[in-house]
Each structure stands twice: as structure tokens, then as C-alpha cells.
Amino acid sequence: MKKILVFLLAAFLVSCSTVKENGSQKLINQRLTNLDKLIYTSPGDVLDSLNRIDNMILNAENKNYSKLIRKISYEFLNGKSEPDSSILIKADLFRAKEDTYNYTRALLFNGISMFNSNRNDSTAYILIRDAENLYNRNGIKDYNLGGTLNLYMGRIYRARGKREEAAKSIQKSIEMSIKAANKITLFNGRLEMFWIYFGQKQYSDALAQLIYFADETDLPPFLFYNMNHALYYYHTAKTDYTIAVEYLRKTMNVAQKAKLDVNYSQLHYLVAANFKRQGNLDSTLHYSKLSVAAIKDSISINSHFYYKYLADQYSDRENYKEAWENYRKAYSIYIKAFTKFSQERVTEIERKYDIKSKEAIIKSLKNQRTILIFILILATILSLATVYILMRLLKRHHRKAVLAVKDKVHFKQDNRRLWITSEICKTTSFVLPQLIDSVYKEALRCRRVSSETFDSLNSVIDQANLMTRSALASITSREEFMEMYSHLPNMERLTDYEKLIYILSEDGFTNQEIGDFLNTTQSSIRSLKGRIHKKIQQNDDTSDTNS
Numbered sequence: 001m002k003k004i005l006v007f008l009l010a011a012f013l014v015s016c017s018t019v020k021e022n023g024s025q026k027l028i029n030q031r032l033t034n035l036d037k038l039i040y041t042s043p044g045d046v047l048d049s050l051n052r053i054d055n056m057i058l059n060a061e062n063k064n065y066s067k068l069i070r071k072i073s074y075e076f077l078n079g080k081s082e083p084d085s086s087i088l089i090k091a092d093l094f095r096a097k098e099d100t101y102n103y104t105r106a107l108l109f110n111g112i113s114m115f116n117s118n119r120n121d122s123t124a125y126i127l128i129r130d131a132e133n134l135y136n137r138n139g140i141k142d143y144n145l146g147g148t149l150n151l152y153m154g155r156i157y158r159a160r161g162k163r164e165e166a167a168k169s170i171q172k173s174i175e176m177s178i179k180a181a182n183k184i185t186l187f188n189g190r191l192e193m194f195w196i197y198f199g200q201k202q203y204s205d206a207l208a209q210l211i212y213f214a215d216e217t218d219l220p221p222f223l224f225y226n227m228n229h230a231l232y233y234y235h236t237a238k239t240d241y242t243i244a245v246e247y248l249r250k251t252m253n254v255a256q257k258a259k260l261d262v263n264y265s266q267l268h269y270l271v272a273a274n275f276k277r278q279g280n281l282d283s284t285l286h287y288s289k290l291s292v293a294a295i296k297d298s299i300s301i302n303s304h305f306y307y308k309y310l311a312d313q314y315s316d317r318e319n320y321k322e323a324w325e326n327y328r329k330a331y332s333i334y335i336k337a338f339t340k341f342s343q344e345r346v347t348e349i350e351r352k353y354d355i356k357s358k359e360a361i362i363k364s365l366k367n368q369r370t371i372l373i374f375i376l377i378l379a380t381i382l383s384l385a386t387v388y389i390l391m392r393l394l395k396r397h398h399r400k401a402v403l404a405v406k407d408k409v410h411f412k413q414d415n416r417r418l419w420i421t422s423e424i425c426k427t428t429s430f431v432l433p434q435l436i437d438s439v440y441k442e443a444l445r446c447r448r449v450s451s452e453t454f455d456s457l458n459s460v461i462d463q464a465n466l467m468t469r470s471a472l473a474s475i476t477s478r479e480e481f482m483e484m485y486s487h488l489p490n491m492e493r494l495t496d497y498e499k500l501i502y503i504l505s506e507d508g509f510t511n512q513e514i515g516d517f518l519n520t521t522q523s524s525i526r527s528l529k530g531r532i533h534k535k536i537q538q539n540d541d542t543s544d545t546n547s
């Protein structure tokens with residue numbers, strides 16, 4: 001009884017803790033939903049709140065939702081993806097719950113992370129395009145989401161050199177951002193339009209996009225940074241190098257004041273390049289040194305370039321010792337950077353495409369293919385063997401069938417011969433004893449009168465022949481005869497005796513055999529056959545004339 005009470009108490013405590021945990025997860029989800037509404041207006045406050053929420057114990061659903069809100073907020077606050085952009089949102093969790101809105105956002109910001117990491121990543125384009133299709137197909141009315149989606153579709157098209165498609169997408173982004181009163185996406189779109197016009201050397205239209213920044217004071221620092229950077233390229237293209245350098249300095253001031261994570265080495269290099277165009281070699285060397293000094297990652301993919309540029313400046317001044325030292329560093333960094341880059345790309349590709357599992361699947365498929373090929377070969381051999389055996393059986397059966405048909409024909413013929421022979425023998429069997437008896441009686445009488453003997457014997461013989469013919473003729477009137485020989489033509493024109501001769505001849509009996517059966521000579525049989533032939537031929541000629 002005590003054990004049962006302990007068990008029930010433990011079950012009660014577990015159920016209470018489960019209910020409490022479920023209740024806390026619902027509260028966390030509600031807090032995340034409230035923060036979701038502020039990501040476009042107060043992204044910094046949202047990130048601070050998420051830092052506190054992430055310290056709590058979150059279930060998989062809330063953890064994924066928190067990650068989505070963090071990515072969106074970081075993007076709007078800093079104009080770029082989180083540093084660790086390889087951690088993607090599990091979009092399938094939203095799809096499983098049939099949450100189309102968040103599923104669309106997850107696809108979009110996963111694609112944005114990949115695009116910001118590598119502008120030529122085809123997977124980024126696929127994810128953002130799928131998000132666009134979901135947005136349009138489901139009629140989602142979030143202009144903030146639509147503006148961001150079209151902004152990045154435009155960036156992808158511009159990276160691929162499709163300027164017309166890029167301009168259309170960016171224009172859609174600007175229109176939706178105006179409707180949503182979203183200045184961040186709006187001015188990002190203005191900057192993208194600047195670069196589209198700038199690439200086509202439509203400098204007036206490009207500058208017109210930057211005029212919109214004039215009255216703005218509350219934009220995020222990264223937008224002012226990008227604006228001054230754009231003005232630097234504009235004045236460089238117009239060969240106003242002095243003004244271009246001033247905008248570069250403004251760019252660096254904005255970055256330093258806002259503590260933006262930017263490439264200072266590149267900025268110093270651009271200043272140095274402009275001073276070189278103006279022929280100011282001292283300032284060129286000074287900023288070239290600053291570009292090298294500002295390098296954070298000595299084995300980054302572009303670091304070798306700044307060392308090489310500084311070496312070029314020393315070489316122009318004939319300071320070959322410093323030039324050689326910087327060329328050596330540039331070469332060393334180049335080798336290390338591209339080795340690291342290659343390793344990182346291999347690791348990224350393996351992680352992204354899960355190469356090991358794909359190789360295991362390929363190996364499994366190869367094994368399955370080998371087994372399948374073996375089964376197909378075996379099945380083919382069995383099929384051929386079966387066909388061969390069936391053909392042999394069919395040929396054997398055919399031969400048996402042909403032999404059976406021949407045997408049947410021979411049997412019918414033999415049966416007819418036996419029947420006619422039997423009937424003749426049965427019919428004439430009584431004649432010979434009677435004839436012998438008559439001849440015997442006449443022989444007794446020959447003792448008395450010899451002259452009459454000859455006449456009497458002749459009379460007996462004629463009488464026997466007449467009786468034989470009469471008996472044989474009766475065979476043709478029987479039902480068996482009509483059934484067996486109904487197939488022979490022109491039988492109605494013959495006499496009963498002629499019918500017998502005709503039938504015996506058709507069944508293969510010789511004239512000698514027919515004469516023996518009918519108690520007559522071969523010459524008589526031949527003459528009768530000639531008469532029979534004429535009758536049958538005459539009937540055939542008559543039929544041809546009538547037709």
C-alpha cells in the first residue's frame with residue numbers, strides 16, 4: 001500500500017512539473033510574440049530582451065522562434081547578418097505547424113544569411129525565391145516582409161548582372177517600404193538603386209537616390225556609412241578626388257563613432273589610392289601603412305593585397321629592402337589565406353551539403369545498383385532458359401500433334417479398308433460352300449449323262465456370280481457405307497457394283513486384290529474402272545457447262 005502511495009505521489013509531482021513547464025513555455029512564447037511586433041521599430045531593444053530570454057530553458061519551438069526574431073532584429077539594426085551566419089533557422093518546424101508566415105520568414109532570412117556570406121551562393125537564391133513564391137501564393141499582407149524580400153531579390157539579381165530584374169525588385173521593395181513606413185528597408189532600397197544607376201553610368205539618377213538622405217537624422221549608422229561610401233565612389237567617377245577623400249574620411253568617422261565592424265584596411269587603401277591619383281606620394285605611403293596596420297585577420301583572403309600595395313609604394317621610392325619585406329609578407333599571407341579559404345570552403349560545403357551522408361547514400365545506391373543488375377541478369381537468364389524450354393516443349397508437342405493427325409488419317413483409312421473387307425467377306429462367305437455343294441451334286445450326275453455336265457456347271461457358276469454381285473451390291477445401301485464415303489463426289493451416277501470398285505480403288509487396293517474380293521478377273525476390273533472414270537468425268541463436264 002505504501003509503494004502505491006509513493007508511486008501516486010511521484011506521478012502527481014511529475015504531472016505538476018509538466019503543467020508548470022508547459023505554462024512557462026506558453027508565457028515565453030507570448031513574450032516572443034510581443035517582441036516580434038517590435039523588430040522593425042526597436043530592433044536594439046528586442047535583441048537586449050532576447051539575451052535575457054535565451055538564458056531561460058526553452059523548448060525546441062521557442063528556441064527556433066527566438067532565433068528567427070534575433071536574425072531579423074540583427075539584420076535591421078546592423079544591415080548585415082549575424083557573425084555566425086552558418087547557424088540556420090529550422091524552417092521545417094514552422095512548416096510542420098502549418099505556420100506559413102514564419103515559414104516564409106525563416107526561408108527568407110536563411111537565404112539572406114547565405115547570401116551575405118557568399119553572394120554567389122545558388123542555395124541563397126533558391127531559398128529567397130521559395131519565400132517569394134510563398135509570400136505571393138498565400139497573399140501575405142506584411143509590407144515589411146515584402147519590402148525585405150524584394151530588396152534581397154534585387155541584390156541577388158544585381159550580383160548576377162540582371163540589372164532590369166534587379167531594378168524591378170528594388171522598386172517593389174521601395175513601394176512596400178513606403179506603405180509600411182519602414183525607413184531602414186526604404187533607404188537600403190535607395191542605395192541599391194544608386195548602385196544600379198551607377199553601374200550604368202547614369203550618375204544624375206544615381207545621385208538623385210542619395211538626395212533622400214539629406215533630411216534624415218535618425219537612421220541607423222550603417223546607412224550613413226553606406227551613403228558616404230556611395231558618395232565617395234560617385235565623386236571618384238566624376239574625378240573629384242579631393243571631395244572623394246573627404247567622403248571617405250566621413251565614412252571612417254561614422255564607423256569609428258558608431259563602432260561599426262567594417263574593413264578599415266580597405267578604407268585606408270581607398271584614401272591612399274586617391275592621394276596617388278593626385279600625385280601626393282607621402283600621403284599615399286602614410287595611408288598605405290595605415291591599411292596594413294588596420295588588418296585584423298592577417299590571413300584573411302584580401303590581406304595580402306594591402307601588403308602588396310604598400311610594397312609597390314616602397315618600390316616606387318626605390319626602398320627595395322622594405323619593398324622586399326612587404327612582398328614576402330604578401331606572398332606568405334596569400335598562401336596561408338587561400339589554404340585556409342580552401343579548407344573553410346571544403347568544411348562549409350561538407351556541412352552545408354552533408355557530404356559524408358551523401359557519400360554513404362551514394363555507396364548504398366551503388367550496392368543496390370549492383371544487386372539490381374545481378375538480379376536483372378539472373379532474371380534474364382532464367383527468362384531465356386524458360387523460353388528455350390517452352391520452345392522445345394512446343395516443338396515436341398507440334399510434332400506429336402502432326403503425328404497424331406497422320407495416325408488419325410491412317411487409322412480412318414485402315415478402318416475403312418477393314419470394314420469394307422469385312423463386309424465383303426461376310427457377305428460372300430456363304431456363296432462358296434453353296435457352290436461346292438452344287439458342283440458336288442452335279443458331279444454325281446455327270447456319271448450318267450456327260451453332255452449335260454458342262455451346261456449344268458455353267459449354270460451353277462452363273463448363278464453363283466449373280467448371287468455374289470447381288471450380295472455385294474447390298475453393301476452400298478447400308479448407313480455405315482453412306483457415312484464413311486459421303487465425301488466422295490459423283491457417287492450417284494454409279495451402280496452399286498461400280499461403287500464398290502470405285503471405293504476399293506480410292507482406298508488403295510490393287511486390281512488383283514479387288515478381283516479377288518469380287519470373284520472376277522483383273523481385266524474386268526480395269527474395264528470397269530474405265531467405265532467409272534468416264535461417268536465421273538462426264539458428270540464433272542456437265543457441272544462446268546451448267547455453271
